[in-house]
Amino acid sequence: MEGTAQSSIPLGDVLNSRRRRTFVGRRVERELVRAGLESADPQLSVLFLHGPGGIGKTTLLGEFAEIAAETGASVARLDGRDIPPSPSAVLAALGEAVDVPDTGAIARAEERLCLLIDTYEVLTPIDEWVRTQLLPRLPATALTVIAARTPPSSEWRSDAAWSELLRVVSLRNLTPQESREFLRAVAVPPPLHERICRATHGHPLALALLADVASRGGEVSADPLTPDLMAELMQRFIAVVPSPAHRRALEVCALARVTTEALLRDALGLEDAHEMFVWLRQLSFVDPGPDGLAPHDMARDVIDADLRWRDLDAYTDVFHRVCRHIRHSLLSCTGREQQRAIFDLKFVFRNLPGVLSPVE
Ligand SMILES: Nc1ncnc2c1ncn2[C@@H]1O[C@H](COP(=O)(O)OP(=O)(O)OP(=O)(O)O)[C@@H](O)[C@H]1O
Ligand SMILES: [Mg+2]
Numbered sequence: 001m002e003g004t005a006q007s008s009i010p011l012g013d014v015l016n017s018r019r020r021r022t023f024v025g026r027r028v029e030r031e032l033v034r035a036g037l038e039s040a041d042p043q044l045s046v047l048f049l050h051g052p053g054g055i056g057k058t059t060l061l062g063e064f065a066e067i068a069a070e071t072g073a074s075v076a077r078l079d080g081r082d083i084p085p086s087p088s089a090v091l092a093a094l095g096e097a098v099d100v101p102d103t104g105a106i107a108r109a110e111e112r113l114c115l116l117i118d119t120y121e122v123l124t125p126i127d128e129w130v131r132t133q134l135l136p137r138l139p140a141t142a143l144t145v146i147a148a149r150t151p152p153s154s155e156w157r158s159d160a161a162w163s164e165l166l167r168v169v170s171l172r173n174l175t176p177q178e179s180r181e182f183l184r185a186v187a188v189p190p191p192l193h194e195r196i197c198r199a200t201h202g203h204p205l206a207l208a209l210l211a212d213v214a215s216r217g218g219e220v221s222a223d224p225l226t227p228d229l230m231a232e233l234m235q236r237f238i239a240v241v242p243s244p245a246h247r248r249a250l251e252v253c254a255l256a257r258v259t260t261e262a263l264l265r266d267a268l269g270l271e272d273a274h275e276m277f278v279w280l281r282q283l284s285f286v287d288p289g290p291d292g293l294a295p296h297d298m299a300r301d302v303i304d305a306d307l308r309w310r311d312l313d314a315y316t317d318v319f320h321r322v323c324r325h326i327r328h329s330l331l332s333c334t335g336r337e338q339q340r341a342i343f344d345l346k347f348v349f350r351n352l353p354g355v356l357s358p359v360e
Contacts, residue, residue: 022182022185022186023063024174024182024185025175025178025181026056029047029060030067032047032169033047033064033114037112037114037143042143044167045135045142045143045166046143046144046145046162046165046167047145047146047167048145048152048156048166048167049171050148050149050152050169051172053149053205053298054206054230054298055203055204056171056205057148057149061116061145061147064114064116064145065116068143073114074098074113075116076094076097076114076116077097077116077118078090078097078116079117079118079119079289080117080118080119080122081122081294083123085122087126087133090123090130090134094115098113113139113141114143114145115142115145116145116147117130117144117145117146118147120147120148121149127153128155131155131162151168156168173201173202173204174202174203174204175202179196179200180197182207183207183211186208186211186284187215188215192214195220196210196214199220199221199229200229203229205230205284205296208285209230209234209237209284212237212284212285213233213236213237213240216240230299230302234298234302235302235306237285238306242279245268245276246276248267248268248318249276249280251304251307251314251315252264252267252268252318253293253294253295253300254300254304254307255318255319255348256322256326256347257294257347259293259294260277260291260292261273262325263325264280266328267325277293285299286299319348323345326341326344326345330342
């Protein structure tokens with residue numbers, strides 16, 4: 001969420017991250033949002049973006065946040081990953097992001113609001129409430145962008161009230177030209193561009209990951225193509241990490257919901273984890289968020305499965321160290337921090353039944 005006080009990463013770092021410098025394409029969508037926010041009589045209230053994992057929805061929302069700030073709008077950014085799917089949780093998260101006055105209307109009418117809701121597919125249980133209760137409470141000039149892996153439910157399209165004000169956009173892979181532009185921006189040597197474009201078909205996450213592999217001297221060709229390209233690319237990345245300690249840091253990051261310097265320090269037994277944190281933060285598949293670093297889901301799954309398969313004892317050890325750190329926060333904080341620690345603990349346990357014994 002923009003402007004969250006508890007941020008463990010300076011906002012400037014987030015805004016200046018390399019994603020901004022390496023962003024390519026999506027011209028139509030960016031113009032749509034800019035025009036919507038600059039128009040005195042906006043014809044667009046909701047832009048619904050959908051597309052598979054790694055296609056670039058979150059990255060594009062980041063661009064929209066920048067555009068909205070440039071137009072002077074106030075930006076509220078919510079992510080379904082961080083909010084339980086209930087109206088009260090969404091309202092609480094929104095209340096932190098924007099001013100909610102006593103009248104019950106969200107944000108003052110004279111203030112242009114740009115509401116960005118990411119990972120909406122996990123908020124499906126409250127889809128009807130969002131459509132019929134939440135969004136109608138926003139000022140008429142507000143622009144909401146929803147990003148989900150799945151298209152909007154049929155009710156969005158069949159509701160006559162929405163038909164004029166809703167645009168649905170399916171995000172696709174980057175074009176070969178955009179893909180090359182990206183590879184130039186991340187300084188991949190031109191002789192490798194053709195092979196990387198062919199291997200990834202312009203899928204942004206695969207492209208970014210293979211660019212990382214290339215910059216570390218790893219193998220970039222992908223012939224024949226495997227059915228699970230992401231898993232294959234992630235394995236290649238794991239093969240070229242600089243040291244066993246870096247691999248361990250990657251594993252901590254894959255297990256925990258979010259990774260902070262303090263977690264890395266505890267989990268890796270380091271006195272100073274700053275360098276390791278900086279290394280993690282610059283990886284193409286790791287996102288810096290307000291609570292800490294989080295790897296992309298697809299990367300998380302592969303790293304997690306790799307460690308479990310390779311060495312269950314090491315996996316158990318990382319798991320216990322991460323849990324100990326979270327339990328310590330749970331006992332030493334209150335209020336919202338404590339809620340977050342509970343959320344973190346549930347996350348760590350989410351796919352463990354039958355694999356490990358409970359934390360000691
Ligand atoms: N337009 C873009 N320009 C440059 N790189 C991009 C672009 N879009 C995506 N990427 C790269 O692809 C990665 C994955 O994109 P992103 O996290 O936005 O996908 P997503 O659609 O939100 O996936 P998920 O559904 O799993 O959340 C980004 O971390 C970034 O490295
Ligand atoms: Mg995303």
